[in-house]
Amino acid sequence: MSISEAVILEQGEILCGLGQLQETVSDLFENQTAIVPGPCFGVDVAYAPFKNESWRSLTTATLTLQTATDLSDIDQSETAFVFCAAKGDLTPLEEYCISRKMPADFSPLLHSQARYAKKLLGLDDCRTIVVSNACASGAIGVQIAREMLIAKTCKNAVIFGFDAISRFVATGFNSLAALSPAGAKPFDAGRNGLTLGDGAGIVVLSYREPFEDDILIKGAASTNDANHRTGPSRTGEGLHRAASAALRDANMPPYEIGAIKCHGTATAYNDAMEAKAIVSAFGEEIPPCFSVKGAIGHTSGAGSLLEIIVAAECLQRRKIPPTCGFENLGVDEQIPVCASSQTLLHQSMLCLSAGFGGINAAIVLTEHSA
């Protein structure tokens, strides 16, 4: 008897440094140096990258991804467009606050950005769902899409993750003293904060009987710490529960996971919490762990989708990318953080994400073998 699964039909390139630098997934596996454009190191509060050009970064991201992704065969009446962002592109709002003049056809709301992106992608007739679960938005968007596919609410889902650096976001993280002056070093002893990044990516999911080597969204879960508005739980209990629930959802024991794509922001508290959660979920047999935020930066709500794309690439390449910026372990728990590329030994990955509001999300990806 055939069993349908949530299958990734397309996972395109990821865009980083929108409008300034576009890097491909390959760079993450080949380069061990940061590819973040780095405009926000030390944050200049006057920094406004796309001033007077409303939604330029959203336009750039959408049109670039449209070129790289084949959406022509999608039956729009059976497809959900899931737009995932923490704040998206805030430059129009910034302009309004400065000039107090409303730009023509301007709406400062996230669903307006979703409608705009959908139109540029030629997906006007799809149902739109706009998810804003902070920095876990992309992962929770994938979870929602998978649940809709399984419930047969739709036959395909185009998941679009997007967040741009803006003066708004850069000053905000700076006001929280969360930015590193030197660049993010996830899990490193010398880590001192995150690096912001611009990011966008598309994943197309379908629900069908998988073919050999298809990448499947095998399990997903989210939890809340119920602990603090912005800070992670110090115990990692919430992320541990999300990871364990996603593994249960995937019907998979922990030892089948080949690598963990960590949230790994390089802030002191996130990485310490995450290491505790990983030990709680995996015990003594912890698979290799990595974070890409030292390379592409923290791309907010888009980040968790971009990192799922990277995880899917890991499965296809059977390779784990290095954790850019990591040299010496700086968390109490002995988790095996990859300083350099490694071979992936099992065909499943666990992707962890967390966000403001106490949100944790976990996704299990598997390469199908008949």
Next chain:
Amino acid sequence: MKKPIYVRSFSAILDEGIYSPAGFAPWPQGQNGIFEITREQVLAKPYPAFGKLCLSDKLAFCAASVALSHCPVTEPLFTGICLGLPLGSLSTDLRYMESVLSAFPSPALFSATLPSSAIADIAIFFGLKGENRVFVNESDSGYTAMENAVRLLQTGKCNTVAVLYVLALEEKDFALLGDGNTGKNRAYALILSTSCDDGGKAMALEFKSAQPNKDQPCDSGELYFHSIMQLLHTRSAGSVPFNGNCVAGHFSMKKDVS
């Protein structure tokens, strides 16, 4: 077989006052309605952070508090939150940006500019540790939150879900949304559960999706949620359809289940 779903409790915080299973409580004379809502009007226990909440976070917290006060949470690990917040955190975004332009960016305001901050205090105060979803769709965020909650319950990922729909904007910011906006803040909460031990007080809820009719104008998200609340307030059976944004369906309610 689909699990049965029950509406265990509800609340509506509107221009005229607060609706709950206990009935209707109008705003006291002299109170500027929603804008001056107090912690004592929604919650018996003190919550020191209440006074610091921005409007959208406060209304979400108030709606959840009223509904949950009639339906204590018994399994917090399996209690989720699905929030529909069509206006996101627009007023807080504007206030935060004003603080940036004044050269003193406010970290407290910044953390409240994420729509998901509206679920943080509910989770913290009531200890809700289950699944989280925040939808900022245009007209159907309430419908999508309900549909998602039903799915979480039917798949067993949650056994209780607090569904919230919040429309919140400071008075001076409504002009940003154009002529079509009513300029009225409101917040609704429904507590949905797969179990029912209320001695016949709960209403049973059924959800069915339908084929969207593109020729019909999109239904109003607020009126849709309001219609559900009216059925609950009057304990009337009925069905509330929704059509719009390439989606359609209806929630039906039956009374006197036990």
